[in-house]
Amino acid sequence: MTAEKRLTDHAVILSDRDNVATALVDMPPGEYVLGVGGERTVTLTEAVAAGFKLALAPIAAGRPVYKYGYAIGTASADIQPGQCVHVHNLDSAV
DSSP: OOOOOBGTEEEEEEOOOOOOEEESBBBBBBEEESEEEEEEEEEEOOOOOOOOOOEOOEEEEESSEOOOTEEEESSOOOOOOHHHHHHEEEEEOO
């Protein structure tokens, strides 16, 4: 039996507004549980290195990316939940 991986043990989300989380450690692909009881999950489709961002929800191209409750830029391409968010798909505003 595989142990449940809680996202909050691996990444930080500071605001309900955030559509990305920041990895605290290197995160391998796989399913991570958000919240209590596993009612919501995010599946990483690729490894996310410590310090990088991962999408929590779909972000359409041209839409804002929120981290720590603030818009940090706009998506330069459609971003799916579980994808790494970085310079290849984010036009930074900071």
